[in-house]
Amino acid sequence: MLSFPNCKINLGLHIIRKRDDGFHDLETVFYPVFKLHDALEILPQANTPTGKGNNNGSVHFTTTGLPVDGASANNICIKAYQLLKKDFPDLPAIKMHLHKAIPIGAGLGGGSADGAFALKLLNEKFHLGLTRQQLKDYALLLGSDCPFFIINKPCFAWGRGEMIAELALDLNGYSMVLINPGIHVNTGWAFSQLTHQTPEYNLKDLMLQPIESWPGLAKNDFEPMVLNAHPVIGIIKKTLYENGAAYAAMSGSGSSVYGIFAANKMPQTILFPEFMELHFSLDSKSY
Numbered sequence: 429m430l431s432f433p434n435c436k437i438n439l440g441l442h443i444i445r446k447r448d449d450g451f452h453d454l455e456t457v458f459y460p461v462f463k464l465h466d467a468l469e470i471l472p473q474a475n476t477p478t479g480k481g482n483n484n485g486s487v488h489f490t491t492t493g494l495p496v497d498g499a500s501a502n503n504i505c506i507k508a509y510q511l512l513k514k515d516f517p518d519l520p521a522i523k524m525h526l527h528k529a530i531p532i533g534a535g536l537g538g539g540s541a542d543g544a545f546a547l548k549l550l551n552e553k554f555h556l557g558l559t560r561q562q563l564k565d566y567a568l569l570l571g572s573d574c575p576f577f578i579i580n581k582p583c584f585a586w587g588r589g590e591m592i593a594e595l596a597l598d599l600n601g602y603s604m605v606l607i608n609p610g611i612h613v614n615t616g617w618a619f620s621q622l623t624h625q626t627p628e629y630n631l632k633d634l635m636l637q638p639i640e641s642w643p644g645l646a647k648n649d650f651e652p653m654v655l656n657a658h659p660v661i662g663i664i665k666k667t668l669y670e671n672g673a674a675y676a677a678m679s680g681s682g683s684s685v686y687g688i689f690a691a692n693k694m695p696q697t698i699l700f701p702e703f704m705e706l707h708f709s710l711d712s713k714s715y
Contacts, residue, residue, distance in 0.1 A: 429553045433541035434465040435530045437679040437686050440646040442627045455586045457635045458576045463708040466528050470549050473521040486521045493528035504543035511566050512550055533612040535680030543570040544577030584632045597635055599710040603694040608704040611658050611683035618681040621653040642675045654682045671695045
């Protein structure tokens, strides 16, 4: 069985305070982006295969595409299987293959998507009968962003990012340019540079206003320090606005930057040929 874990962007991102448990309270709007995705396949493991990969007893895990940091035994997809195996001991041994296309450490949530989709795929493949809320509870054990990918619709998120509510935000008719300059921004460093503050406006309400009202108001609190450390990210954002973007911002803690364009203002040429750059329509999709 095959699925395609997609990425996300953040429309506004406020880091409000550091909590006693070490996490941060934040608020943001997650918006799913389906044109950039990984591929995840899960099959029953009749016999232990040979060749490259991590033979973890119950999981034979392999990857292709972009290189994945760390030991394969620590991959979030295997962790998803192990979570379910504790509560469903009859879950059979599997072969799992992940093809990575979403850049890692790029503010696009690719790892979180992979973990959440692994949960959904295992639930469907082996008829575990888990509800969406139960899948969200498991996903939170994998990471703060993971529950969003269980829903995979535009959502307002708060708390650690795990408190989520669907948002009637529709960018149908717009287009997007998504650029990743290949810079890995350390999330821990980015959080350490923050000055926490109470937002000046209600982000959820702002996102329901016309997109032309977003610039200057819908802010990503990580941008000032990340753009200062990596000026090319600021150049990308400025270039997107110069080419007609209605709104442009960095996603998450970076380094990916996106611009949202009215359909008739979409750039017709590649702006940064040295980087990964995607141009695509945001026409509605059945979530």
